[in-house]
Amino acid sequence: MIDLFLKDFKGKDIFIDSNIFLYNLMGVPEFVETIEEFLNKVENGEVRGIVSVIVLNEIWYKLIIAEVSKIKKIQPSQVPNFLKTRRNIIKKLKKVDEGLNKIIKLGVGIEGVEKEDFEKARKLSKKFDLLTNDSLIVACMKRLKIRDIATNDVDFERVKGIKVWKP
Numbered sequence: 383m384i385d386l387f388l389k390d391f392k393g394k395d396i397f398i399d400s401n402i403f404l405y406n407l408m409g410v411p412e413f414v415e416t417i418e419e420f421l422n423k424v425e426n427g428e429v430r431g432i433v434s435v436i437v438l439n440e441i442w443y444k445l446i447i448a449e450v451s452k453i454k455k456i457q458p459s460q461v462p463n464f465l466k467t468r469r470n471i472i473k474k475l476k477k478v479d480e481g482l483n484k485i486i487k488l489g490v491g492i493e494g495v496e497k498e499d500f501e502k503a504r505k506l507s508k509k510f511d512l513l514t515n516d517s518l519i520v521a522c523m524k525r526l527k528i529r530d531i532a533t534n535d536v537d538f539e540r541v542k543g544i545k546v547w548k549p
Contacts, residue, residue, distance in 0.1 A: 386547045388420045388532055395430045396547065397523050398490065399533035400440040405549060407441075407481040408448065413534075413549040420532065420549075424488050431490040431532075434522045436515050438492065441485065445478040493522055510540045520544065 388402075405413040406421060424431035450471060451458045465471060472478075486492075499521040507517035516537050523531065523544065530545045531538055538546045 396530040398431045416549045449477045
């Protein structure tokens with residue numbers, strides 16, 4: 383398979399996976415410039431970026447984990463149990479809301495997940511050996527007739543009919 387890169391994307395509609403936003407929000411040096419340019423195209427309307435509530439939920443969760451891990455100086459894997467025994471932490475988190483607001487302000491299309499997506503996702507998961515969220519993303523893309531995805535997740539490369547655009 384030939385690698386496709388976001389800097390070369392010339393299409394109109396593209397589904398955006400959570401890792402693209404997370405690399406941007408967390409300032410991953412090797413991807414910052416490429417992703418900033420791509421997200422500017424989304425914000426300017428040159429490209430129509432689409433996400434699902436599943437993608438936003440992944441981002442929300444990972445931003446919580448990252449911020450609590452940093453503030454409390456604990457390993458990310460410890461954060462879920464830490465939060466179960468401590469109240470009033472989530473409402474104090476600032477970076478989480480800032481990150482989510484930045485995504486929403488880009489003007490990305492936000493799609494829900496429908497019952498038909500769930501049923502299709504179960505089949506796609508088995509057919510292409512995908513985990514739950516990835517199979518829901520593919521099902522949503524198929525319903526919306528979107529063939530391009532911005533992601534650094536190689537699992538999507540197994541799905542026939544989808545073009546993977548890497549940062």
